[in-house]
Amino acid sequence: MPNQVGRTGALLVLGFVLSLAVSAPVSAQEAVAIVVYPGVEVDDLSFAELRNIFLAEQQFWPDRSRITLLVRAPQARERDVVLNQIYQMDEDRYRRYWIAKMFRAEVPSGPKIVFSSDMTRDLVTVIPGSIAFMPASEVGPLLKVIRIDGRLPSDDGYRLR
């Protein structure tokens, strides 16, 4: 009996570890798509241009319409990806960055906060000039996805994962 319990326990542990090994990399590797208002006349951005937009160093599209940033609220993996790879900041530094940006009058307002992928989808299709990010698997058919350095989220070498 003790041997059976021990074997069952070992199998459960092994199964748990295997499930982590199989599922965690998939989740951790999922691409984050950059989506824009359908009327934005831009299809491709370099990573440097994308970074300038999210840092509000670039605030206008080439057609002179103002860029509106939609940023997912904390506790979302796609936000972590964007903070790590685009902003290259932790959460505290990110908040300080935007307070300082507004305080210096370099931007009239900070990013608009969104709380779900549904909300992102809804807003990015109605706010002219808006740009947002969301898990690639949750991008709907009506959204316009931007290529980054010529790559879509499904392509090898896509940076935002």
Added chain:
Amino acid sequence: MTDRSPRLNTVTAGTLLAMLTLASTAAGQDAQGPTVRAFGFGDVNFLATELDRQEGFQLGQMVGHVSATLDEHVSFFSEVSLTRRNDGYSSEVERAIIRYDVNDALKISAGRFHTPLGYWNTAFHHGSWLQTSVARPEMIKFGGRFIPTHFVGLMVEGAIPTSELGLQYRAGVGNGRHSNIARGGDAGDVNGERAWTASFNSRPVSVQGLEIGVSLYFDRITQSGDSDTDERIFAVHGVWEPGAPEILAEYARVTHEPLGETGGSTGSHGYYAQFGYRLPGGARSVKPYVRIERVDPASEDAVFADYELGYEGLVAGVRYDPGVFLTLRAEVRSEEFEGLDRMTSLYLQASFVITGS
């Protein structure tokens, strides 16, 4: 700082309250109307010093901001401060800027600015919470005379496109210094010669946190009882803040050339260099820092000779961030003001930011 009447203070404080009220009520209103946001900074200090100054607990500056997006291209920003004095509080409109953004390359604004000379003056403004140290360097302190900290006029600025160097420019024309050279020309120019300023900064995309820049300022100074003096200021700065380390360095040369006199031009110098480092891991809320600074006015300077601006300081301190919106600091300063022996001071400060919608 000049004296202001109690009535003026009341009016300005009332304006501040009205602006904050407007901000709080406007948030969430019709999305077609202006979007208004308000936030504020403040600090509370404790001072123990060998200098001839009042010691003990002191309120620092209470600063209120209102920004409004009037339409896609037009915005307004204001900054109003309340500053403690020995006999009460004085209020001041520090910045009031109406801006039209044509695009990223051209933004046109008018109003009262912090003069874009060097780095600190336009990076930290009146928000002590933003800066690492308790106070500004002596060469650009508010109410100081070495560099004009405020500028009233017209400004154009923007980013120079298609540049990996992240080039930005600013140029402005406006009222020069008041006859009290610690103040800007809020009520107009005291002489017929407008002040001009221009600056160029580079924030290379490939080097995170790096900014280098040069700036220029030209003015004609008129002080009561003195002949006019042409002023030229050249400033250069380098900043690197990639994350944990922080390096700030600024240098300014102020040249004064009296008109109609045999005396030639004189050059005065000021600089500071500050190094800070945010500790790693569990101690990342702690940031020790050190700063050296110096103001060296020319002894025969036609404008500075009446004031004892000479200064040499060594500042060392620790900034601790218990949360995002609150900062605690302990700072020791060893300072030598012109005509005085070197003296030591201890500053303790709690500074905070309040952000609204």
